[in-house]
Amino acid sequence: MKADVVIIGSGISGLTAAAILAAKGRKVVIIEKQPRIGGALKRFRRGNIPFDVGFHYTGCLGQGDILHLLWHYCSVLHRLEVLPFPAEGHDRLYINGYPPPVRAYFSYTRFTDELKQHFPAEQGAIDQYFQKIEHICRSIPFYNTKLPLTDFLQGYKPKGHPLSEFLEKITDNRFLQAALANPAILYGVPTDQVSIDVHAMVAHSYYTGAYGIAGGGQAIVDAFQARLQEADTEFLTDRAVASILVDDHGVTGIRTDREETIESDYVIHTGHPSALIDMVPDGCFRPAFRNRLIDLKNSISMFALFGTVSATPGTKAFLDWTNHISIPEGPNSFPPSLKTRSTQRSLMLTCTERTANNTLQPQIKSVILLQPAFWEEVAHFHHCRKGNRPPAYSRLKHTITEQMLQTAEKKWGDYLGPIRPLAMGTPLTFRDELSAPEGCAYGAMHCLNQYNPRPRTRVPGLLLSGQSTLMTGIVGASISGMVSAGEILGLESLWQEIRRWS
Ligand SMILES: Cc1cc2nc3c(=O)[nH]c(=O)nc-3n(C[C@H](O)[C@H](O)[C@H](O)COP(=O)(O)OP(=O)(O)OC[C@H]3O[C@@H](n4cnc5c(N)ncnc54)[C@H](O)[C@@H]3O)c2cc1C
Incomplete structure (x- = not known):
């Protein structure tokens, strides 16, 4: 199988990155370890009663706010009923x-x-x-x-x-x-x-x-899924990315724990950054960067x-x-x-x-x-x-x-x-x-004396995204998805397009 971009993880960061890349005509494959997509956003049920886990409310969904702009750009906002407090x-x-x-x-x-x-x-x-x-x-x-x-x-x-x-x-x-x-x-x-x-x-x-969404986090997942299916994005669930394939020029693809190989020039990892160490070949990262990931x-x-x-x-x-x-x-x-x-x-x-x-x-x-x-x-x-x-x-x-x-x-x-x-x-x-x-509920801590990894790594084509990179929460993770997509498409020009509606 071939893709332009493989995204590891289907939380809000992966979904946002995918929606932006797919809108620009990129063939995206999202790989999710769990049987259902959505990461912390997805709901579960007990006795037919739905429960949210990682979404109870969010900021930035007012007219012209960043999440409003971003989800409008991703063509998902009109699929959601936003409930302002x-x-x-x-x-x-x-x-x-x-x-x-x-x-x-x-x-x-x-x-x-x-x-x-x-x-x-x-x-x-x-x-x-x-x-x-x-x-x-x-x-x-x-x-x-x-x-x-x-x-x-x-x-x-x-x-x-x-x-x-x-x-x-x-x-x-x-x-x-x-x-x-x-x-x-x-x-x-x-x-x-x-x-x-x-x-x-x-x-x-x-x-x-502050804003809720009718149907909670699951409604956000469903809206992104519907949009991404229109754009022919593929979801492969219930399998983990076990290794990221790299040659002298950079990323060449991924291999899953089911031994499937997907060729791709770009891979965006949205899981915890420390998990990268076991996924890439030895020597890919400098020892200092490797230790930084281990010590997060x-x-x-x-x-x-x-x-x-x-x-x-x-x-x-x-x-x-x-x-x-x-x-x-x-x-x-x-x-x-x-x-x-x-x-x-x-x-x-x-x-x-x-x-x-x-x-x-x-x-x-x-x-x-x-x-x-x-x-x-x-x-x-x-x-x-x-x-x-x-x-x-x-x-x-x-x-x-x-x-x-x-x-x-x-x-x-x-x-x-x-x-x-x-x-x-x-x-x-x-x-x-x-x-x-x-x-950890919010990924790697955004604290003093800790430098959370940036989206771009020294391996060409290998990018990091998710709440551990830039900022936590639905707002932070969604923005991180935009930033990693921007690293592929051209960050400043993407930013200009997104903010045009503000
Ligand atoms: C209890 C709780 C309550 C919260 N409440 C709120 C709230 O009210 N408002 C708010 O804004 N934020 C809240 N948050 C935080 C918010 O949910 C997160 O910041 C955000 O959802 C993180 O998104 P993400 O895409 O970075 O990561 P995730 O949603 O965690 O997604 C990462 C995905 O990657 C997958 N994955 C990891 N490794 C692999 C691999 N090797 N192969 C394939 N897939 C892989 C995982 O299975 C997961 O689905 C809460 C969090 C928790 C835990």
């Missing part, structure tokens, strides 16, 4: 030791006003924080599309002071520090290791609006509990347009150390379906609880693969389920009633389902 929608923050919930609106103005009402003595600190975030984002082309992209990407690396240091400098108020640090839950890096620049990049996308530190993992509650008007009002997030106070509140007990870790309560008539069983509402987790908590079972986990692992999951339910019911039980658990994911689940080392 209403003006009164928000993340509701429950800060330990500070009883009234803080509404973290998806709007600079509303969130600023809310914080000033809660912390009237901290007006200066609040202004300083938001001015800093906006200032940083003005020089990022994804948020200021008038800017060229190439210069920005060439100079891009996490720099500046740690977020926690910045927060401690502007305020002593530990409740305010926690409220401002909270977007860390969306990129999974401890606040003393993340630069204010990286924090700004992710936080800004939510401070300017990973973002945190999650315990994810999927369940249901009775769908009363009260639970719907409580859940549909609000994510409830319990967080410890202070600037280093997220994520906690391994020693932090489950009951003291942050906990996010969200739901899958945001539209009333979307659920198959109208009397039931799906809920998802997400909590930071560490690989060490399940590392003991690292040798057990899916379908072959021992009883001790089930007991561990049961204990964690009970702890998460107790915390959630104590905090939100009055509004929700009892939660009926249906499934639980751990770092082991994410390792196996997403090929994510240590179950």
